[in-house]
Amino acid sequence: MTPLHGHEPYDAIVLGAGAAGLFCAATAGQRGKRVLLLDHAEQPGKKILISGGGRCNFTNVDTAPDRYLSSNAHFAKSALSRYRPADFIEMVEAYGIAWHEKTLGQLFCDGSARQIVAMLLEECAKGDVELVCGEALGEIGHADGLYRVDFGERSARAKALVIATGGPSIPKMGATxxxxxxxxxxxxxxxxxRPALVPLTLPGEEALFRDLSGVSTEVIARAGRAAFREAALFTHRGLSGPSILQISSYWKRGDTVTTQFLPDRGEGWLRDLKRERPRTTLRKVLSEGLPERLADVLCEKLGLTGELGAMTDKALAAAEARLARWPFLPDGSEGFAKAEVTAGGIDTAGLSSKTMEAGKVPGLFAIGEAVDVTGWLGGYNFQWAWASARAAGLAI
Structure with a gap:
């Protein structure tokens, strides 16, 4: 292996030129540290470019520690408190990148995710970060207080090594x-x-719902103690849409997912309608608040036909209860191939929550999706990338 630029060691080698790796390298570089940033992909920020439909949902103004899953629920607090959404927004605006807020605190570029990648690359350039893409990583070792990384036909040494290579979600993007x-x-x-923010699959006995592929409606999805009110989408394989992606991070195999259809309807609403409109049908009532195809399937599953006036209050109460907690028993998910992020990862018990450095391995840092911290859908994972990268970049 040919040493890069002779034998002089870098202050840090950052592995992975995604959101966390780019921002960490830029942070350290602008502090005067000599940084080498490596990525096996041909270009940096590939997952950034496809995020948010190509407009990059780069943060969420409602970021809080309780929006993250981890074996240690407190771990993310330190980094998130020291680098907030407003801090990243300030940088975005300094670069003249126009943005807008969608629902639930989600911020997107008005233009393209390419603007975020270009901004991060410019930040790296300001810190004289050396970026090498398209080189496969080889042996990585540690001796005499220095980390050595072989890549392509070359090698480099550094006092610090940062793991920012993410998780295995979306392998077609090169994730491993x-x-x-x-x-x-x-x-x-x-x-x-495990896959997180991922569509769930339904077994064969739920085939009737597969006929609804493409139908979407707002629900409250629940699994365990978690609940999310957003759209659910029926697919040819099962369930997707924001509410299902959110709940998938909490779902475990064998658990039931319940969906509350018509979540604004209060208790007794069907019995009230029976008295107000006895000649109307359940299908007619449901189709007033749900897509017609879905209303048809729910009526068929409930086994209630005819006019409301001909149905007993007990039958209508039972229908209400089922519509409020309609059970689905997924048989799996669509896996890492369709997962937006990975839950689990490098155990936070071995890391400093302040610096992201390994307690027993001086100079080794882990940040971003590689760590066992997983955010909700809607910009939370990007904010964790920025916050954890900043913490490490300031500590190198």
Whole structure:
């Protein structure tokens, strides 16, 4: 292996030129640190470019620690409190990038996600970060207080090594479990990774709902103690849409997911309608608040036909109860191929919440999606990337 720029070591080598890696390298570089940023992909920020439908949902103004899943619910608090959405927004605006807020605090570029990547690359340039893309990583070791990384036909050494290679979600973008293998090599534990923010699949007995592929409606989806009110989408394989993606991060195999159809209807609404409009049908009532195809299927599943006036209050109360907590028993998810992020990852028990440095391996840092911190849908994972990257970049 040919040493890069002779034998002089870098202050840090950052592995992974995604959101966390770019921002960490820029932060350290602008503090005068000599930083090498490596990525096996041909270009930096590939997942940033496809995020938010190409407009990059770059943060969420409602960011709070309780919007994150981790084996240690308190771990994310320190980094998130020291680098807030307003801090990133300030940088975005300094670059003249126009943005807008969608529902639930989600911020998007008016233009393109390419603006965010260009901004991060300019921030790296300001810090004289050396960026090398398109080179496969080889051996990585540690000796005499220095980390050595082989890549392509070259090698480099540094006092610090930052793992920012993400998780295995969206493998077609080049994502792998590399971060976990490297962490284990240095003695760090890994919380079992699993797909998160991912569509759920339904078994064959739910085939009737597959006929609804493409139909969407607002629901409250629940699994365990978690509940999300957003749209649910029926697919040819099962359930998707924002509410389902959110609940998937909390769902475990064998758990039931319940959906509350017509979430604004109060208790007794069907019995009230029976008295107000006895000649109307349940199908007619449901189709006033739901897509017609969905109303048809729900009526068929409920087994209630005819006029409301001909139905007993007990039958209508039972229909209300089922519509309020309609059970689905998924048989799985669509896996890492369709997962927006990975839950689990490098165990936070081995990391400093203030610096993201490994407690027992000086100079080794882990940030972003590689770590066992997973945010809700809607810009939370980007904010974790910025916050954890900033924490590490300031500590290198």
């Amino acid at each position: 479990g590399f971060a976990y293998d490297l962490a284990r090599k240095f003695g760090l534990k890994v919380v079992q990774p």
